[in-house]
Amino acid sequence: MLAEGAFVKVLFPTAEQPRRPGLLHIGYCLAVAPPLALVAYTSSRSWPADVPLPLGVRVFGRDEAARLNQRPFVLYLKRIAKLPMTARWFPEMHEPSAGIVAVAPLPLRDELLDIVRELLRRRREAIRRFGS
Amino acid sequence: MARSYKALTLRLDAGRFERLAALAAAENRTPTNYVETLVLRDLAAKDEARRVISVYAAPEAAELTPGPLGRGAEEPEERYEQRKALVAELLSIPDPE
Numbered sequence: 001m002l003a004e005g006a007f008v009k010v011l012f013p014t015a016e017q018p019r020r021p022g023l024l025h026i027g028y029c030l031a032v033a034p035p036l037a038l039v040a041y042t043s044s045r046s047w048p049a050d051v052p053l054p055l056g057v058r059v060f061g062r063d064e065a066a067r068l069n070q071r072p073f074v075l076y077l078k079r080i081a082k083l084p085m086t087a088r089w090f091p092e093m094h095e096p097s098a099g100i101v102a103v104a105p106l107p108l109r110d111e112l113l114d115i116v117r118e119l120l121r122r123r124r125e126a127i128r129r130f131g132s
Numbered sequence: 133m134a135r136s137y138k139a140l141t142l143r144l145d146a147g148r149f150e151r152l153a154a155l156a157a158a159e160n161r162t163p164t165n166y167v168e169t170l171v172l173r174d175l176a177a178k179d180e181a182r183r184v185i186s187v188y189a190a191p192e193a194a195e196l197t198p199g200p201l202g203r204g205a206e207e208p209e210e211r212y213e214q215r216k217a218l219v220a221e222l223l224s225i226p227d228p229e
Contacts, residue, residue, distance in 0.1 A: 003202050004215070018188045018227075031219040033198035038187075038222055056185065080222065082189040084196055113215065116185075120221050123184040 002032055002085060002098060005109045007068055009092050009099035012041050013081055021089055026101055028075055030116065034085060040112075041079040044071055054078070056119050058112065068102040077115050142167065187225040198223060 002008055006029040011021030027039035047059050056078035065072045083089040092099030104112070144152065149163070156166035201216050 003204065013188050013190070019191050030222070031215065032202035033200065033219065033223075034202070035196050036193055036198045036223075038219065078185050080185065080187045082187055082193045082223065084190055084192045086192075088192075089190060110211075113218065116222070117218055119185040120218065123225075126184055 002029055002037055002090070002093070002100065003103075004029060004031055005104040005106075006100045007042075007070065007102045007104070008039070008090060009101065010039050010081075010083070011089055011091060012039065024091070026070060026073070027081070028077075028104070028112070030077075030080065030112075032085070037083055037085050037090075039081050039083055041076045041081070042073045043076070044073050046072065047074050055122070056115060058115065068104065070101060075112070077112060078119060185225070186228050187222055189227040 007026050008029055009024060010027040011023065012025040012027055013020060014022040026042050028042060030038040030040055032038075047053065047057065053059065056076065058075040058077065060068065060070070060073050060075065062072050085093065087093050090099055152163050152166065156163045159166065161169070201212070201219055203212050207215075
């Protein structure tokens with residue numbers, strides 16, 4: 001069952017077509033508040049070595065990714081989708097696995113929540129600083 | 133490529149216009165330039181906030197009300213409450229489109 005910490009197969013919307021289900025990705029489930037789920041984007045495209053990591057981007061190397069049943073990937077907590085828990089967005093939700101490939105252990109879930117908390121703090125700060 | 137500009141008409145009651153003019157004069161601006169600056173600041177704030185974190189919403193999601201936040205059997209009350217606050221803030225972020 002989909003829950004916080006799950007890495008789940010999801011048709012994450014693209015920037016070009018944010019209103020439609022996009023390509024199949026593995027997303028990280030930040031929260032479930034039925035009938036909605038908040039899912040963060042992941043990509044298997046590696047992060048460029050010469051580009052510093054911004055807050056909200058978390059790289060999972062080979063070993064850590066393998067422990068989560070995945071190839072190396074990059075998690076973008078800066079890019080979240082609010083999605084209905086339906087097969088239109090979670091195509092494998094009715095299969096026995098529910099499309100869940102792994103569940104993050106608690107220390108990792110806490111680490112990722114801390115990153116989101118800091119992103120939200122910076123968002124509030126940006127609005128306060130640039131607002132009138 | 134040359135920028136193109138659009139004009140708009142803004143109507144304010146006389147009292148508010150006087151206040152606007154006084155605020156603009158204090159910054160050596162015209163009222164028009166003062167209003168333009170306010171708009172540019174607001175757009176910059178929205179761009180900056182979006183750069184920090186974006187929450188895209190599926191079209192169907194707009195009509196759905198989130199129910200109680202899912203909670204694991206062993207999640208402590210304190211963590212759950214912190215997560216509830218965080219999720220409420222995430223859900224309040226407007227869709228960037």
